[in-house]
Amino acid sequence: MHFLKAKGIFLHFAGIMLLLAGFLMFFASSEAQAATFAQRMANMAEIKDIRVSSNGDRARIVLDTTKDVTFKTSVLSNPQRIVVDIQGAWISSDLKKTINVGSRFAKSVRLAQFDPNTVRVVIESSMNESNRNFFTLNGGDTGHRLVLDFGNVSKGSGGAAIDFGKKGSETGNKDNTQPSSGDDTITPSTNPEENKDKKEEVIPVVEPEFTPGIKGKKITIDAGHGGSDVGAIGPTGVTEKSITLRIAQELQRQLKAEGAEVIMTRIKDTEVSPKRGKATDIEELQARCDVANKNNSDIFVSIHMDSFTSSSPSGTTGYYYGKGTKASVRLAQCISDGVVSALSTGHRGVKSCNFYVVRHTTMPAVLLETAFISNEKEERLLNSDAGIKKAASGILAGIRKFFG
Numbered sequence: 001m002h003f004l005k006a007k008g009i010f011l012h013f014a015g016i017m018l019l020l021a022g023f024l025m026f027f028a029s030s031e032a033q034a035a036t037f038a039q040r041m042a043n044m045a046e047i048k049d050i051r052v053s054s055n056g057d058r059a060r061i062v063l064d065t066t067k068d069v070t071f072k073t074s075v076l077s078n079p080q081r082i083v084v085d086i087q088g089a090w091i092s093s094d095l096k097k098t099i100n101v102g103s104r105f106a107k108s109v110r111l112a113q114f115d116p117n118t119v120r121v122v123i124e125s126s127m128n129e130s131n132r133n134f135f136t137l138n139g140g141d142t143g144h145r146l147v148l149d150f151g152n153v154s155k156g157s158g159g160a161a162i163d164f165g166k167k168g169s170e171t172g173n174k175d176n177t178q179p180s181s182g183d184d185t186i187t188p189s190t191n192p193e194e195n196k197d198k199k200e201e202v203i204p205v206v207e208p209e210f211t212p213g214i215k216g217k218k219i220t221i222d223a224g225h226g227g228s229d230v231g232a233i234g235p236t237g238v239t240e241k242s243i244t245l246r247i248a249q250e251l252q253r254q255l256k257a258e259g260a261e262v263i264m265t266r267i268k269d270t271e272v273s274p275k276r277g278k279a280t281d282i283e284e285l286q287a288r289c290d291v292a293n294k295n296n297s298d299i300f301v302s303i304h305m306d307s308f309t310s311s312s313p314s315g316t317t318g319y320y321y322g323k324g325t326k327a328s329v330r331l332a333q334c335i336s337d338g339v340v341s342a343l344s345t346g347h348r349g350v351k352s353c354n355f356y357v358v359r360h361t362t363m364p365a366v367l368l369e370t371a372f373i374s375n376e377k378e379e380r381l382l383n384s385d386a387g388i389k390k391a392a393s394g395i396l397a398g399i400r401k402f403f404g
């Protein structure tokens with residue numbers, strides 16, 4: 001009884017308010033309506049820019065937004081398209097709405113104002129849920145971003161970086177676990193994915209001391225990728241895993257000839273983890289680190305080939321762990337210098353990175369991007385016996401210089 005009475009009073013009140021609202025709307029000017037619209041727009045996130053990048057491991061689409069956004073993911077079939085609806089967002093009028101990604105992980109991306117409140121992003125991609133990782137990022141020079149990764153999302157560029165499996169939510173929640181990063185195109189040293197590891201750092205920053213000379217030194221050589229993980233693929237179909245193994249084997253031969261004790265993470269086309277193809281990315285990369293760590297190696301050399309979507313980039317890069325030893329920086333410098341002079345490649349420099357294999361090895365470690373497999377000239381060079389020999393002797397010269 002009491003309840004019914006209260007409800008009646010409420011309805012009476014609501015009726016008056018409705019009349020009042022109608023009255024106000026009748027007199028509302030168009031300027032006022034425009035102001036309300038502008039205000040609503042101001043509260044929404046503007047999609048300012050869209051950037052795409054890719055390498056042999058994945059494709060990345062970055063949407064620059066003026067505010068943090070929430071999103072919902074769904075999948076359409078025939079052909080498969082991934083739909084990401086961004087709520088409370090609108091698109092800058094001068095933004096290119098269709099972009100060709102040109103990656104085997106994601107073909108293209110389209111943007112549209114789906115309804116006044118929603119921007120719809122449609123990505124043509126055959127990647128399943130475990131090969132996608134969507135998350136938002138804040139801070140850095142570029143502000144708010146929505147990052148859409150496709151491919152080997154738990155691996156970074158070169159198959160050597162890693163995250164710890166924390167996926168961005170696919171149901172619209174924000175995943176802001178990544179610290180800010182100024183740049184989120186796929187370049188190994190600035191990949192926010194790599195910073196997901198919040199575990200205690202493994203490497204103690206104690207500078208090692210070495211006796212001079214290669215003789216008697218324990219050197220672990222890691223041929224990047226292998227088995228089910230082919231790595232990047234060149235324009236004529238040459239696989240990264242085959243080149244890295246050939247260089248590693250040639251380097252092993254040359255190092256042994258100088259009296260070094262050589263430990264190989266793999267000697268054939270296979271994974272390193274005893275779980276083989278069933279190993280997770282972390283297990284596989286940790287298995288490579290274990291080989292070096294358990295053998296108490298003096299140095300660790302991980303051999304890779306770089307890759308990009310366009311064929312123009314070329315050259316050699318030496319990567320070291322940013323929070324590691326000065327010896328690692330010097331090792332990366334010596335080895336990349338050696339390779340550049342042996343192969344006559346361009347020097348792209350030595351760069352700090354967070355790649356798993358250089359982070360979780362306990363000795364001076366380098367990840368060498370020997371040259372670009374995506375560049376026809378460098379693919380041809382490194383697919384030849386002469387190129388393999390030169391690359392190996394370049395690494396050897398670098399190791400020789402490192403030990404002094």
Ligand SMILES: [Zn+2]
Binds near residue numbers: 158224225304305
């Ligand atoms: Zn690689």
